[in-house]
Amino acid sequence: xxxxxxxxxxxxxxxxxxxxxxxxxxxxxxxxxxxxxxxxxxxxxxxxxxxxxxxxxxxxxxxxxxxxxxxxxxxxxxxxxxxxxxxxxxxxxxxxxxxxxxxxxxxxxxxxxxxxxxxxxx
Amino acid sequence: xxxxxxxxxxxxxxxxxxxxxxxxxxxxxxxxxxxxxxxxxxxxxxxxxxxxxxxxxxxxxxxxxxxxxxxxxxxxxxxxxxxxxxxxxxxxxxxxxxxxxxxxxxxxxxxxxxxxxxxxxxxxxxxxxxxxxxxxxxxxxxxxxxxxxxxxxxxxxxxxxxxxxxxxxxxxxxxxxxxxxxxxxxxxxxxxxxxxxxxxxxxxxxxxxxxxxxxxxxxxxxxxxxxxxxxxxxxxxxxxxxxxxxxxxxxxxxxxxxxxxxxxxxxxxxxxxxxxxxxxxxxxxxxxxxxxxxxxxxxxxxxxxxxxxxxxxxxxxxxxxxxxxxxxxxxxxxxxxxxxxxxxxxxxxxxxxxxxxxxxxxxxxx
Numbered sequence: 433x434x435x436x437x438x439x440x441x442x443x444x445x446x447x448x449x450x451x452x453x454x455x456x457x458x459x460x461x462x463x464x465x466x467x468x469x470x471x472x473x474x475x476x477x478x479x480x481x482x483x484x485x486x487x488x489x490x491x492x493x494x495x496x497x498x499x500x501x502x503x504x505x506x507x508x509x510x511x512x513x514x515x516x517x518x519x520x521x522x523x524x525x526x527x528x529x530x531x532x533x534x535x536x537x538x539x540x541x542x543x544x545x546x547x548x549x550x551x552x553x554x
Numbered sequence: 555x556x557x558x559x560x561x562x563x564x565x566x567x568x569x570x571x572x573x574x575x576x577x578x579x580x581x582x583x584x585x586x587x588x589x590x591x592x593x594x595x596x597x598x599x600x601x602x603x604x605x606x607x608x609x610x611x612x613x614x615x616x617x618x619x620x621x622x623x624x625x626x627x628x629x630x631x632x633x634x635x636x637x638x639x640x641x642x643x644x645x646x647x648x649x650x651x652x653x654x655x656x657x658x659x660x661x662x663x664x665x666x667x668x669x670x671x672x673x674x675x676x677x678x679x680x681x682x683x684x685x686x687x688x689x690x691x692x693x694x695x696x697x698x699x700x701x702x703x704x705x706x707x708x709x710x711x712x713x714x715x716x717x718x719x720x721x722x723x724x725x726x727x728x729x730x731x732x733x734x735x736x737x738x739x740x741x742x743x744x745x746x747x748x749x750x751x752x753x754x755x756x757x758x759x760x761x762x763x764x765x766x767x768x769x770x771x772x773x774x775x776x777x778x779x780x781x782x783x784x785x786x787x788x789x790x791x792x793x794x795x796x797x798x799x800x801x802x803x804x805x806x807x808x809x810x811x812x813x814x815x816x817x818x819x820x821x822x823x824x825x826x827x828x829x830x831x832x833x834x835x836x837x838x839x840x841x842x843x844x845x846x847x848x849x850x851x852x853x854x855x856x857x858x859x860x861x862x863x864x865x866x867x868x869x870x871x872x873x874x875x876x877x878x879x880x881x882x883x884x885x886x887x888x889x890x891x892x893x894x895x896x897x898x899x900x901x902x903x904x905x906x907x908x909x910x911x912x913x914x915x916x917x918x919x920x
Contacts, residue, residue: 437642437790437856438642440853442852466865468865468867470878486787488854509771509890513890520599533597545607546604
């Protein structure tokens with residue numbers, strides 16, 4: 433089982449397709465690795481990474497202002513760490529979370545410090 | 555006042571964020587029934603530093619100094635992960651000698667991290683002399699870091715395009731000699747950690763994480779391998795592990811003892827790799843000039859830190875500043891597994907179980 437870390441797999445999908453795609457990964461035996469949010473023009477990009485036999489696959493959704501994202505904790509419970517982090521730093525709301533800290537995951541001096549100014553951040 | 559009828563009722567005991575066993579703040583709400591833990595709910599985020607955000611205002615070559623300061627134990631690996639990600643983004647190929655040196659320092663980093671963990675674990679179950687012996691041996695590795703990089707904790711030796719310092723022939727001989735001595739001392743420590751009755755009493759059958767649970771909870775590093783999962787990012791083609799004949803160490807039982815054994819065996823493996831590098835290190839430059847356009851696009855990099863898989867995501871925008879830099883550390887990924895290990899354990903075993911995931915809150919609160 434050897435691979436090449438330089439091979440990069442990114443796929444862009446719609447927010448409505450997220451849960452279906454994540455369940456496919458789960459069924460195929462992928463491991464959820466991480467969730468990363470970034471500010472992009474017109475919203476926040478959320479990148480989900482999955483691994484199987486050291487091959488990494490990333491799927492990307494763009495969340496528009498005011499839009500909510502369905503939690504993937506039903507398929508991958510450990511995702512609660514990243515969803516709560518993303519909520520506290522970027523202000524993205526996740527629905528149907530299996531473990532929601534209600535904005536208290538990080539002790540922050542101000543709410544959503546990493547939300548871009550265009551989206552209402554300070 | 556509680557009476558006999560109240561026995562068996564559940565109590566919530568707060569554990570941390572300040573606790574003698576925890577060098578860094580993490581909190582657990584332990585739901586206890588008599589002396590058994592029924593449920594554990596973790597809380598982190600007491601000291602989140604927001605270091606990732608600094609990438610937007612620091613130039614990409616100097617950001618490595620920030621990344622190395624995420625943690626004093628995984629310092630070298632963080633620097634290595636970051637520069638490899640930027641090199642992937644810019645299409646930079648580092649010279650072979652630099653790649654070997656990076657592999658050597660990364661394995662030295664694993665040795666000192668595992669020894670630190672072994673000492674702390676011995677301390678957690680009250681075996682103070684074992685703790686001190688382990689850290690005495692670890693000191694020799696720290697001195698080797700000092701000798702070769704000029705720093706014991708923060709090395710600042712990785713740069714985009716290679717490494718900042720070369721290691722000469724005399725120094726390589728000294729490393730090889732030190733490794734042989736450390737191996738002898740490690741063998742003595744191994745006997746105690748793996749065979750001593752008092753150690754076994756505290757570790758065997760405690761905090762079991764089955765292979766199915768480890769997969770379900772996306773465990774990484776020695777935690778996953780001790781549960782029987784053959785998963786190690788040193789097989790992903792980075793550095794020179796392919797040339798060194800590396801194969802992951804795995805366990806079976808998934809208990810605290812298996813996690814200890816995996817780390818002990820990895821120590822020997824890392825010592826072998828460091829010694830081998832001292833004899834096969836090729837001649838040549840240790841860095842290449844980084845030219846061409848400023849970083850654009852994105853690159854997802856991961857490597858095997860001593861505690862497990864770590865992620866380094868970089869996104870460039872054609873300027874000297876990265877648009878986004880993300881680090882995901884192994885402890886992030888092992889907290890759910892720790893919660894599962896704690897379910898059903900005795901309250902007295904909680905500190906040992908927490909330690910066996912080798913939690914690094916400094917990394918987690920990057």
